[in-house]
Amino acid sequence: MNITKTLDAKGLACPMPIVKTKKAMDSISSGEVLEVLVTDKGAINDIPAWATAGGHTIIQQKTEADVLYFYIQKAT
Amino acid sequence: MTVNKWTAAKVARKVIDQEELFILDVRNTDAFEDWKIEGQNFEYVNIPYFELLDGVDEVLTKIPADKEVLVVCAKEGSSIMVAEMLSEAGREVGYLEGGMRAWSSYLEPIKVADLKNGGELYQFVRLGKGCLSYMIISDGEAAIIDAVRFTDVFLDFAKEKGVDIKHVFDTHLHADHISGGRHIAAETGATYYLPPKDATEVVFPYTPLTERLNVKVGASQINVEALYSPGHTIGSTSFVIDNRFLLTGDILFMDSIGRPDLAGKAEDWVGDLRETLYKRYRELAEDLVVLPAHFMIIDELNEDGTVARRLGDLFKENHGLNIEDEAEFRRTVTDNLPPQPNAHEQIRQINMGKIAPDEDEQTEMEIGPNRCAVR
Numbered sequence: 001m002n003i004t005k006t007l008d009a010k011g012l013a014c015p016m017p018i019v020k021t022k023k024a025m026d027s028i029s030s031g032e033v034l035e036v037l038v039t040d041k042g043a044i045n046d047i048p049a050w051a052t053a054g055g056h057t058i059i060q061q062k063t064e065a066d067v068l069y070f071y072i073q074k075a076t
Numbered sequence: 077m078t079v080n081k082w083t084a085a086k087v088a089r090k091v092i093d094q095e096e097l098f099i100l101d102v103r104n105t106d107a108f109e110d111w112k113i114e115g116q117n118f119e120y121v122n123i124p125y126f127e128l129l130d131g132v133d134e135v136l137t138k139i140p141a142d143k144e145v146l147v148v149c150a151k152e153g154s155s156i157m158v159a160e161m162l163s164e165a166g167r168e169v170g171y172l173e174g175g176m177r178a179w180s181s182y183l184e185p186i187k188v189a190d191l192k193n194g195g196e197l198y199q200f201v202r203l204g205k206g207c208l209s210y211m212i213i214s215d216g217e218a219a220i221i222d223a224v225r226f227t228d229v230f231l232d233f234a235k236e237k238g239v240d241i242k243h244v245f246d247t248h249l250h251a252d253h254i255s256g257g258r259h260i261a262a263e264t265g266a267t268y269y270l271p272p273k274d275a276t277e278v279v280f281p282y283t284p285l286t287e288r289l290n291v292k293v294g295a296s297q298i299n300v301e302a303l304y305s306p307g308h309t310i311g312s313t314s315f316v317i318d319n320r321f322l323l324t325g326d327i328l329f330m331d332s333i334g335r336p337d338l339a340g341k342a343e344d345w346v347g348d349l350r351e352t353l354y355k356r357y358r359e360l361a362e363d364l365v366v367l368p369a370h371f372m373i374i375d376e377l378n379e380d381g382t383v384a385r386r387l388g389d390l391f392k393e394n395h396g397l398n399i400e401d402e403a404e405f406r407r408t409v410t411d412n413l414p415p416q417p418n419a420h421e422q423i424r425q426i427n428m429g430k431i432a433p434d435e436d437e438q439t440e441m442e443i444g445p446n447r448c449a450v451r
Contacts, residue, residue, distance in 0.1 A: 018129070019157075046104055049106070
């Protein structure tokens with residue numbers, strides 16, 4: 001997996017992780033992958049819901065040491 | 077336009093007074109469909125906040141300009157963002173301080189009745205989750221039944237009323253919410269009672285709550301009498317207060333009955349549930365007023381916000397008390413049960429004293445409706 005960009009949104013509370021994820025997504029090209037690191041638990045449901053609504057694909061997600069990692073491929 | 081901060085207490089007033097309110101819920105759709113602020117005259121629209129990042133212009137037509145509008149989210153951050161956007165678009169709106177977390181935690185104490193010699197009975201209505209707790213007050217003393225985990229609410233209320241908490245009871249080992257009972261007892265020196273059959277795995281000391289245990293509150297001797305009524309759990313115990321009120325715990329609700337499966341023993345306990353509802357309760361006076369540990373839907377609230385109905389009326393109207401055929405009863409309470417409450421197994425572990433997660437984790441576990449009943 002090629003990660004084009006990483007967004008560190010750890011420590012940020014809702015809605016900032018999504019606000020920043022959207023901005024970061026706007027800055028990459030179709031098919032590229034954004035890595036997002038968040039600690040806000042609301043993101044577990046909100047990031048996939050936001051991504052799906054925008055046609056993006058979550059290609060992987062994991063939790064390590066209380067940090068959630070999302071790998072989102074931009075819609076083509 | 078201004079953005080107004082609403083407290084959960086203000087929203088609770090709207091619910092109890094059956095006022096109108098338009099709620100713009102900006103949580104994701106799954107969360108909204110699972111659980112929301114219920115009001116008889118509330119209207120809702122659910123638009124997740126992440127669909128509004130580019131602006132609210134497209135949704136303005138969905139939001140009435142001539143009604144009070146409250147924006148709600150999980151904690152409050154997103155609702156503030158959306159409320160500010162609406163405000164910039166010329167709308168006057170409010171947001172719920174603390175979001176659905178605060179709503180889940182809010183308790184409204186409502187007086188159910190005056191008891192003899194100046195005694196009082198209060199019901200603490202947790203509107204956001206449907207939990208009901210009770211406080212009996214008499215001559216400077218108090219007893220509490222099925223306290224939820226917000227111990228300060230009970231301690232402050234007792235202080236305000238100038239009463240010492242002497243007895244704290246849990247009708248059973250709860251699976252849908254975290255009990256505050258033993259913590260209140262520890263703080264006040266009160267006796268904490270739990271049914272021994274539900275307490276085989278608890279890791280703290282307690283006083284056994286057994287059949288016919290009789291406790292008097294205050295000099296006027298308000299009677300609190302235990303009645304063994306298994307079925308939701310094997311230890312479930314009801315109380316008769318002052319020979320007027322029947323506190324049913326999670327055995328009998330207004331329009332539903334307790335489910336027997338939350339400790340994984342539906343098949344074993346269904347017979348106990350039948351026995352309690354169709355024999356033990358039938359022997360009681362029909363004029364007793366039933367006070368349960370939960371309500372399921374907001375329509376069950378009386379005009380004053382209490383949840384209370386005459387036992388005899390429930391015998392007539394509650395479907396769960398009117399299933400003559402035993403096999404059909406068994407099917408009703410074991411098949412097609414609603415989903416189990418969020419994190420119910422972890423909540424049981426907390427209530428046994430086996431685990432002690434932090435405040436945030438406890439809040440997360442308790443999110444959502446209580447789901448203790450079967451209709």
